[in-house]
Amino acid sequence: MGMDKDYEDIPGTFVFDADRGREGYHLNQFCISLRLQENRDTFNTNEESYLDAYPMTAEQRAAVLNREWNRLLELGGNIYYTSKLAANDGINFQDLAGIMTGMGREAYRDMMLHGGRSPEGNRYQSEWDKKEND
Template sequence: MALKKDYEDIPGTFVFDADRGREGYQLNQFCISLRLQVNRDAFNADEGAYLDKYPMTADQRQAVIDRDWNRLLELGGNIYYTSKLAANDGINFQQLAGLMTGMGNEAYRAMMVAGGRSPEGNRYQSEWDDKEGDS
């Protein structure tokens, strides 16, 4: 049983720690396998058959199929490994970040060039919950 961690209260963030690493081991093994062209070719030819080689959970497998980038991280994926799947799909890291934030590529780039997201209103999940309640 994992202990509650203070950093779980950071909104929009899944910290890759030892617990998430254990949970996502097979998912990450799949993703890192895509660094080799022969594996990308096999995956692209038959995703289901290739995924069968990795005993992921049903949720992890579905997140891969759906290319649900944030869900992959929530289920133990490491961003640097899951980015191999994105790269296989022709998505670079900046584009992936734009997709994951819901901002899109250009807005995400502009935010980063301007210094990144302000910590104000982004420190605790309750701050985001309060914003949603105001809508």
């Protein structure tokens, strides 16, 4: 990717910027194609064959096939586009957020209803690294 950016230090977050947009262009084109029923039907019939139409990296392709939701974002996926893949699998946005945070649907919902995640201890990757080493 391009030069280091201050926001790359936000723990657990992949900011979708111009660099990620370029990196994930074909991945996102695939995901948005799933807005059409005809494309979903074709994809669901043979996922690997359908993906051949999109020149993604091997890592992106594997993340799609393995439904590695956070990895899709890391590899340039836009959450609103990758959620089309989740919807195709019967996963709504709230459930997807629960999966991606590792909290599950109800815990994620409760957290959001109570103001979201506290910024304390969540501002910098070094804070998470410290928690893991304690």
